[in-house]
Amino acid sequence: MSTVVERFLRYIKINTGSAEEQEEVPSTKVQWELADLLVKEMKEIGISNVRLAENCYVYGTIPGNTSKELPALGFIAHMDTSNAVTGEGVKPRIIKNYDGKDILLHETPDITMAVKEFPELINHIGSDLIVTDGTTLLGADDKAGVAEIMAMAEYLLAHPEIEHGVICIGFTPDEEVGRGVDFFDVNGFGAEYAYTIDGGELGEIEYENFNAASAKLIIQGTSVHPGTAKNKMKNALLIGMEFQSMLPAAEDPSYTEKYEGFYHLCRMEGGVEHAVLNYIIRDHDLKKLEAKKSFVETAAAFINKKYGFGTCKAEITDTYYNMAEKIAPHMHLIANAKAVMERNGIVPRIIPIRGGTDGARLSYMGLPCPNLCTGGANFHGKYEYISIQSMEKIVEMLVDLACNYDVKLTMAQDKMK
Numbered sequence: 578m579s580t581v582v583e584r585f586l587r588y589i590k591i592n593t594g595s596a597e598e599q600e601e602v603p604s605t606k607v608q609w610e611l612a613d614l615l616v617k618e619m620k621e622i623g624i625s626n627v628r629l630a631e632n633c634y635v636y637g638t639i640p641g642n643t644s645k646e647l648p649a650l651g652f653i654a655h656m657d658t659s660n661a662v663t664g665e666g667v668k669p670r671i672i673k674n675y676d677g678k679d680i681l682l683h684e685t686p687d688i689t690m691a692v693k694e695f696p697e698l699i700n701h702i703g704s705d706l707i708v709t710d711g712t713t714l715l716g717a718d719d720k721a722g723v724a725e726i727m728a729m730a731e732y733l734l735a736h737p738e739i740e741h742g743v744i745c746i747g748f749t750p751d752e753e754v755g756r757g758v759d760f761f762d763v764n765g766f767g768a769e770y771a772y773t774i775d776g777g778e779l780g781e782i783e784y785e786n787f788n789a790a791s792a793k794l795i796i797q798g799t800s801v802h803p804g805t806a807k808n809k810m811k812n813a814l815l816i817g818m819e820f821q822s823m824l825p826a827a828e829d830p831s832y833t834e835k836y837e838g839f840y841h842l843c844r845m846e847g848g849v850e851h852a853v854l855n856y857i858i859r860d861h862d863l864k865k866l867e868a869k870k871s872f873v874e875t876a877a878a879f880i881n882k883k884y885g886f887g888t889c890k891a892e893i894t895d896t897y898y899n900m901a902e903k904i905a906p907h908m909h910l911i912a913n914a915k916a917v918m919e920r921n922g923i924v925p926r927i928i929p930i931r932g933g934t935d936g937a938r939l940s941y942m943g944l945p946c947p948n949l950c951t952g953g954a955n956f957h958g959k960y961e962y963i964s965i966q967s968m969e970k971i972v973e974m975l976v977d978l979a980c981n982y983d984v985k986l987t988m989a990q991d992k993m994k
Contacts (some may be wrong), residue, residue: 593716594657596727604751630760642740643742679692701964704965718961723871774949786899792870796817799850822910920977
C-alpha cells in the first residue's frame with residue numbers, strides 16, 4: 578500500500594497547470610499524464626468501473642458491501658493546478674517536527690516563509706510540513722485531495738470487513754480555470770450526494786461560496802507619435818488605469834475577508850492603441866454581485882462618454898453561483914461532516930469559501946456537493962505548504978464518512994454558521 582504522503586509526492590512531480598486562455602478541455606495536455614497514472618493506480622488497488630472519459634475526466638466506483646440503505650456517496654478532487662506560479666519541477670522538502678520559526682525555502686535568492694507574514698504556521702508546531710523550494714508552487718491544491726481520496730479508497734478495499742455503501746470517485750481537469758465540470762457526467766458518476774476534497778486547513782467545512790463573474794474590458798485607443806500627440810493620442814493603457822481608479826478601492830481582494838466581495842484585476846496587457854483588462858468579480862450575495870456588474874458597465878459607459886463611443890467595451894460573463902441555495906435542503910451533508918470530524922478529534926470550522934469549487938457548479942447540476950479540507954495552506958504560490966499529520970487525519974475522516982453516512986442526520990442551519 579502507498580501512504581497518502583507517498584501518493585502526494587508522486588502526483589506533484591507531474592506538472593498539471595491549466596491555462597485560462599485555452600478554450601478546449603483540458604486546457605493543457607499535461608493533465609492527461611496524471612489522469613493516466615490515476616487510472617492505472619485505481620485499477621491496481623481494485624476500484625471498479627474505472628474509466629478515463631473524453632475531456633480528461635477520471636471515474637471509478639467502490640461497490641457497496643452492506644445491507645444498510647445508504648445513498649451512493651461521491652468524493653471528487655481536481656487534477657490541475659493553478660498557473661499563477663509554475664508547477665514545473667516541484668522540489669518538495671519535508672520539515673520534520675516544525676519548531677514555529679521562519680522557514681528558509683531558498684537560499685539564493687533569499688526566499689523565506691516568515692511567521693510574521695504567515696502566522697497560521699504556529700498552529701503546526703510539532704507537525705511535519707511539506708514545503709516548496711521557493712521557486713514553484715507545491716500542488717496541494719488539489720493533488721492533496723486526489724491523494725487523500727486514493728488513500729481512502731485503498732484502505733477500504735484492503736479492509737472488506739468494513740461496511741459501506743456505494744462510493745463514487747471522480748477526478749476533474751481545469752478546475753482552476755473555472756471549467757472543471759463542463760463535461761462532468763453527473764448521471765454516469767452515480768452518486769446521490771458528494772463532497773469535493775478541495776479546501777484548506779484541517780477542519781474546514783464549506784457550503785457557501787462566492788457568486789462569480791468575469792469582466793473583460795477591451796479598450797481601443799489612438800496611437801500617435803508622442804512628439805505630435807497633443808489632442809490626438811488616446812492611450813489605451815492610461816484609459817485602462819483610469820477605469821481601474823473608478824472602482825471602489827476598498828473592494829480590492831487585499832482589503833476584503835469573510836463575506837466581503839471584490840473586484841480583482843488579474844491581467845492587463847496591450848499598448849497605446851489597444852489594451853485588455855481582465856477582472857474577476859465576486860460576492861456571496863447575488864444582489865451585490867449584480868450591483869458590481871452594473872457598476873462595471875456604468876464605468877465603461879463613462880469612459881465612452883468621455884473619450885468617444887467604442888473606446889471601452891465591457892464583456893461580462895457569469896461563472897458560477899453560491900451553492901448555499903442548493904445545499905440548504907441537504908444540511909445532513911454538513912451535519913455528517915461535522916460529526917465525523919468530531920469523532921476523529923478534528924475541530925470543525927464552517928466557513929464561507931472565498932472562491933469557488935467544482936462542487937458549487939455540481940450542486941447546480943443536481944449533485945449537492947459541499948467542500949471539505951485537504952490540510953493545505955497558501956495555495957497558488959511558492960509559500961504553499963501542507964501538514965503530513967493533517968493529510969493522514971483527513972484520510973481517517975474520509976474513511977469514517979464513507980462508512981458511517983447517515984442521510985437522516987440533520988442540524989439547525991443557524992448552528993452551522
